[in-house]
Amino acid sequence: MKIGIVGFAGSGKTTLFNALTGMDAPTGFGGTGKVNLGQISVPDARIDRLTELNNPKRTVYAEMTFADVPGGRGAQSLDPQTLGRIREMDALVQVVRGFDGGQGDPHPVTELNDFQAELILADLAVCEKRVERLRKDRSNPNHLALMERCLEQLSGDAALRDLGLDEDEKADLSAYAFLSLKPMLLVYSQAEDEAGKEVPADLVKAAADYHLEILPLCGSFEAEIAGLDPEDQKAFLADMGLSEPASTRFIQAAFRMLDLITFMTQGPDEVRAWPVRRGSTAVQASRAIHSDIARGFIRAEVISYADMDKYKSEAACKQNGCFRVEGRDYIVQDGDICHYRFNI
Ligand SMILES: Nc1nc2c(ncn2[C@@H]2O[C@H](COP(=O)(O)OP(=O)(O)OP(=O)(O)O)[C@@H](O)[C@H]2O)c(=O)[nH]1
Ligand SMILES: [Mg+2]
Known part of the structure; x- marks a missing residue:
């Protein structure tokens, strides 16, 4: 861009x-x-x-x-x-x-x-x-x-x-x-x-x-x-x-202005922002990371940023019912923290 x-x-x-x-x-x-x-x-x-x-x-x-x-x-x-x-x-x-x-x-x-x-x-x-x-x-x-x-x-x-x-x-x-x-x-x-x-x-x-x-x-x-x-x-x-x-x-x-939103990934190795077009589905957004993920897509595990900010860890988000499992057609939202599960 x-x-x-x-x-x-x-x-x-x-x-x-x-x-x-x-x-x-x-x-x-x-x-x-x-x-x-x-x-x-x-x-x-x-x-x-x-x-x-x-x-x-x-x-x-x-x-x-x-x-x-x-x-x-x-x-x-x-x-x-x-x-x-x-x-x-x-x-x-x-x-x-x-x-x-x-x-x-x-x-x-x-x-x-x-x-x-x-x-x-x-x-x-x-x-x-x-x-x-x-x-x-x-x-x-x-x-x-x-x-x-x-x-x-x-x-x-x-x-x-x-x-x-x-x-x-x-x-x-x-x-x-x-x-x-x-x-x-x-x-x-x-x-x-x-x-x-x-x-x-x-x-x-x-x-x-x-x-x-x-x-x-x-x-x-x-x-x-x-x-x-x-x-x-x-x-x-x-x-x-x-x-x-x-x-x-x-x-x-x-x-x-570019009509981009950001989803994020987090872990001990890397925290990263991924810009994608607004309206992208979970599968489309996963392509930003790697085409293999899109090809072998199983599900996306999603925590919204506001929940992560509040509960401070993935485990605490889970305990509080703020951990969602989404399918391929889910429309990714700005601030979603995604973890993709996929088959290679
Ligand atoms: N006071 C003030 N002066 C500025 C500002 N921006 C640029 N200038 C001054 O205005 C002059 C021209 O600025 P440039 O940024 O070179 O202008 P430009 O749009 O790149 O010009 P071209 O490359 O010819 O198209 C320079 O001497 C700058 O120091 C500003 O926001 N405030
Ligand atoms: Mg110039």
Whole structure:
């Protein structure tokens, strides 16, 4: 899963990327023009707690890849290379500038509108061409009908993600890699003296019109926190009246945006988070661990995280009737602790 950090030049993408990954990619308007890639662990207090309870040899968090996609040459438009790079992403985070930083007054609402319009325009070009062809050859009326719905949506300046497509329809469109269909989150990169303050009302309204979740974040401030050792970090945050860096909330929001849930495994060797698509059955989820488990699936033994947190051991969960045996079609829930039984 690759999450693209996107937006116009100078909006604060590389700074955010550095804060998230702890890397040190060169910042500044125009940047290096290269895509930066970085992998991060998804912070999860449940995994921390299971580690405390199991004292395992190792702990493995869910992982996510971030790609910092430079804004390109134009300050308020996207060139074909940039669009091509965005097309490769599974989900997008648009950064809009809320700080001055020597670039002049920020116009976050305009940036949001212009960027969304660019995505829709690029999709419209792809869609129009395809509909024209499908109308000529008439061999696939269902697909034509779907594409015509997309065309109508895009012609009305609306994103495909707001069309209410179901999973099958999305799968039918996957080859086009439509930009406005990708799950998306908005980051408002704040000035340092604004850190911790609310998002301006006009931007809140604009984000709501696009149905985008918005997170305020001061990239340069977050990068500073990321550079501290854990103890200083805690003291620094407490001073500011915060319990965690905004980057933690951001990573968790990005994870939710991908419509992933986490099931967990625990034992003396390993405590581990396994991200799977929401709605996965026990068998489908077991594939994340190993295809042999799915093939030889017998049952899943499940304890919910809340029960494990409360009773502290598998044995105590059993005694209190909080140990469930589930079959292959059970829909795995976020926070389930699973132990799979299988034949090899
Ligand atoms: N005050 C403030 N300054 C920031 C913030 N984020 C970035 N900056 C500054 O703004 C300038 C541009 O930031 P970058 O992160 O390089 O911008 P970018 O979006 O990667 O730009 P391109 O790579 O050209 O697309 C740098 O000088 C940063 O130090 C922020 O959240 N607050
Ligand atoms: Mg950059």
